[in-house]
Amino acid sequence: MTIIETTQLTKRYGRRTLAVDGISFRVERGQVFGFLGPNGSGKTTTIGMLLDIINPTSGDIRLFDQHGRAELHLARRRIGATLETPNFYPYLSGLENLRVVAHIKEIPESRIGPALDAVSLAGRQRDQFRKYSLGMKQRLAIAGAMIGDPELVILDEPANGLDPEGMREIRDIIRGMADNGRTIFVSSHLLNEVERTCTHVAIIKNGRIVHQGSIAELTARHALALVRAPDTAALIAAARSYPAAVNVHQEGDDVLVELQDDDLAALNQFLGSRGVYLTFLAPRNVSLEDVFMELTTDAVTTTGASA
Amino acid sequence: MSIAKLASIELIKTRKRFGVWMALLFFFGFFAISLTGGYLEHLRTGLAGTPLPQSWPGLIDLAGNLGLLVLLVMVVLLTASEKTWRTQRQNVIDGLSRTQFFAAKLVTMMALVFILWIGVLLLTGTFGALERMGETAELPIARDVDMKLMGGLLLSLTLVGAMGLFFGTVSSSSGAGLALAFLFLFSQGPIGMLLVREGGVWASTAAFLPMQVLQALTNTMTFDPEAYARFAETMRQMEERGQSFPMPRPLVASEAIVAAVIYATALLGGAWLVIRRRDL
Numbered sequence: 086m087t088i089i090e091t092t093q094l095t096k097r098y099g100r101r102t103l104a105v106d107g108i109s110f111r112v113e114r115g116q117v118f119g120f121l122g123p124n125g126s127g128k129t130t131t132i133g134m135l136l137d138i139i140n141p142t143s144g145d146i147r148l149f150d151q152h153g154r155a156e157l158h159l160a161r162r163r164i165g166a167t168l169e170t171p172n173f174y175p176y177l178s179g180l181e182n183l184r185v186v187a188h189i190k191e192i193p194e195s196r197i198g199p200a201l202d203a204v205s206l207a208g209r210q211r212d213q214f215r216k217y218s219l220g221m222k223q224r225l226a227i228a229g230a231m232i233g234d235p236e237l238v239i240l241d242e243p244a245n246g247l248d249p250e251g252m253r254e255i256r257d258i259i260r261g262m263a264d265n266g267r268t269i270f271v272s273s274h275l276l277n278e279v280e281r282t283c284t285h286v287a288i289i290k291n292g293r294i295v296h297q298g299s300i301a302e303l304t305a306r307h308a309l310a311l312v313r314a315p316d317t318a319a320l321i322a323a324a325r326s327y328p329a330a331v332n333v334h335q336e337g338d339d340v341l342v343e344l345q346d347d348d349l350a351a352l353n354q355f356l357g358s359r360g361v362y363l364t365f366l367a368p369r370n371v372s373l374e375d376v377f378m379e380l381t382t383d384a385v386t387t388t389g390a391s392a
Numbered sequence: 393m394s395i396a397k398l399a400s401i402e403l404i405k406t407r408k409r410f411g412v413w414m415a416l417l418f419f420f421g422f423f424a425i426s427l428t429g430g431y432l433e434h435l436r437t438g439l440a441g442t443p444l445p446q447s448w449p450g451l452i453d454l455a456g457n458l459g460l461l462v463l464l465v466m467v468v469l470l471t472a473s474e475k476t477w478r479t480q481r482q483n484v485i486d487g488l489s490r491t492q493f494f495a496a497k498l499v500t501m502m503a504l505v506f507i508l509w510i511g512v513l514l515l516t517g518t519f520g521a522l523e524r525m526g527e528t529a530e531l532p533i534a535r536d537v538d539m540k541l542m543g544g545l546l547l548s549l550t551l552v553g554a555m556g557l558f559f560g561t562v563s564s565s566s567g568a569g570l571a572l573a574f575l576f577l578f579s580q581g582p583i584g585m586l587l588v589r590e591g592g593v594w595a596s597t598a599a600f601l602p603m604q605v606l607q608a609l610t611n612t613m614t615f616d617p618e619a620y621a622r623f624a625e626t627m628r629q630m631e632e633r634g635q636s637f638p639m640p641r642p643l644v645a646s647e648a649i650v651a652a653v654i655y656a657t658a659l660l661g662g663a664w665l666v667i668r669r670r671d672l
Contacts, residue, residue: 137490138481138672162487172478176408188401189486191393229486 086114088237088268094144096130104130106292117263119283120272123381127292128272132241136166165230166239171222175215179225182214190233200228220251238262240271244278256282280373290381304371308347313339313365323359398496411469419462427519434523444520448538449612452545455512456610459549464573467501467556472569481672494667501553509546540615548609551652554659561663588638598640600651608648615645
C-alpha cells in the first residue's frame with residue numbers, strides 16, 4: 086500500500102522563490118524513508134505541505150490513498166509528526182503537553198505514561214518543558230508523535246543539535262518504531278544516521294528530487310577505488326582520462342576514483358599505460374555520503390572524466 | 393471534534409497561564425476595590441455606597457472600560473503566543489484542523505467574556521444586596537435600562553474579544569499584537585475628530601467607529617430614550633450658545649447593536665481567513 090504519494094508538488098513564495106519545484110515521490114508501507122538534502126533544499130517545506138501547515142501552490146498529495154481536503158484531514162490523524170524544533174507550551178510540564186496532544190488526537194490519557202516511558206522521560210514528566218534539555222525536548226516530541234500509535238511517523242531533523250549519545254537514543258527509538266511495522270519518513274542531513282536507519286531515500290536539491298530508491302540500489306550505482314602514486318597531479322590527470330571514471334577526487338595524499346564498473350585491474354593497467362605507477366590501490370565501499378555529495382554538489386560533475 | 397473537547401484542550405493550555413490569572417486578578421481586584429470602598433462607606437455612615445439599581449450604569453461603564461484593557465490583553469496573549477511558540481503549527485500537525493483551532497480560540501475568548509460578565513454582575517449584585525436599605529430596598533434590583541446595559545456590556549466584551557482574536561491572529565507575537573490593537577483603538581479618537589470636522593457624511597461615519605460603538609454599548613443614554621433626548625437637548629442648547637465642541641453624535645441602541653455585530657463578525661471572519669490561508 087502506498088502511504089505517501091506526491092505528484093508535481095510545488096511551493097512558490099512570491100514570484101522569485103521556488104522552494105519546491107514539482108516533486109513526485111512515493112513511500113510504501115513499512116519503509117523507513119530518508120528524505121535528504123542540503124539546507125534550504127526544500128525538505129521542511131515539502132514535509133510542511135504533507136502535514137497541511139504549508140499550503141501548496143500546485144500539485145497533488147495522497148496520504149493512505151486519501152485525496153481531497155476533508156479526506157486528507159482524516160488521513161493526517163493516522164500520522165505522528167515533528168517538524169524542525171520541538172514545539173510545546175513552555176510553561177506546561179511534559180505530561181501536560183502530552184495531555185494536550187492526547188486530547189487533540191482524541192485518545193485516552195492512559196497512553197501518555199507508556200509514551201513517556203518509551204522515551205525515558207517518565208522521571209521528568211512533571212518538569213516544565215522550558216526546563217528540558219534539547220535532547221529531552223526532542224524525545225518529548227517523539228513521544229508526542231508516537232502517542233496516537235500512528236501508522237506513519239514523520240520526523241524532521243530528529244537528531245538536530247544532539248550529542249552522540251542523544252543521536253544513538255533517537256536512532257534506537259526510530260529502529261524500535263520500524264521494528265513495530267510503522268512506516269517512517271525522516272528528513273536529516275546526518276547521512277551516517279540515515280544510512281544506519283533507512284531502507285529507502287529520496288535526495289532533494291534546489292527543490293527537485295535528484296534521486297530516489299533503496300539505499301542498496303543507491304550505493305551500488307558505482308564502485309570506488311582509492312589509489313596513490315608518487316606524482317599525485319599526474320595521477321589525477323591520468324585518472325580523469327580513464328573512460329570508466331565518473332568522478333575523481335583528491336583525498337589528502339590519495340585519490341578517490343569513482344568507476345562505472347568494479348574492474349580495478351583495468352584501472353591499474355590504464356594508469357600504468359599512461360606512465361603512472363600506483364603505490365597503493367584498494368576498493369572502497371560507497372557510502373551514502375559519497376552518493377549524496379555526488380548528487381548535490383555542483384562542482385562534482387566538473388571533475389568527471391567527461392568534463 | 394465537539395466544542396466540549398476543544399474547550400477541554402484550551403482549559404489545559406490556559407489554566408496555568410500566569411498572564412491570564414494576573415489580568416483576571418487586576419480586573420476583579422480593581423472592580424472589587426471600587427465596590428468595597430462603597431461598602432465600607434455604607435458601614436461607616438449607614439448610607440448605601442453603591443445602591444442598586446442606581447449604581448448599575450456607573451459600574452457597567454467601569455466594567456466596560458476595564459474589560460476593554462484586560463480582555464484585549466488576555467485574548468491577544470493567548471492567541472499570538474501560539475504563533476510565537478509554533479504550537480499552533482504543532483496542534484495542526486497533531487490533528488486539529490485549522491478551523492478547529494480557530495473554533496478553540498473562539499471558545500476561549502467567549503469563556504473569558506462570560507467570566508468577566510458574570511463576575512461583574514455577581515460582584516455588583518452581591519455588594520448591592522448587602523447595602524439595600526430604606527427607599528432603595530423598595531426598588532427592583534435592576535431596572536429595564538439596567539438589564540439592557542448588562543446585554544450591552546456582554547456585546548461590548550464580545551466585540552473586544554473579537555478584536556483581540558483578530559490582532560492576536562494577524563501578528564506574529566503578543567507584543568506586536570497588543571501594539572497593533574492599542575494603536576487601532578487609540579487612533580480612533582483623533583480620526584473621529586477629523587471626520588467630525590469634515591462634516592456631512594464623514595461626521596456620520598465618525599459615530600460608527602469601533603471605539604464609539606464600544607462606548608455606546610455601556611452608556612445608559614444608548615438604551616434610555618429619555619436620557620438620549622435630554623442629552624440631545626443639552627447639546628442643542630450649547631450649540632445655540634456657541635459652546636459646542638466637535639464630537640461624534642451618540643448612537644441609539646439599534647445602531648450600536650447592529651454595528652457591534654457587524655464589526656465582531658468581520659473581525660472573527662478575518663481571523664478565521666488568516667488562520668485558514670496562512671502558512672504556519
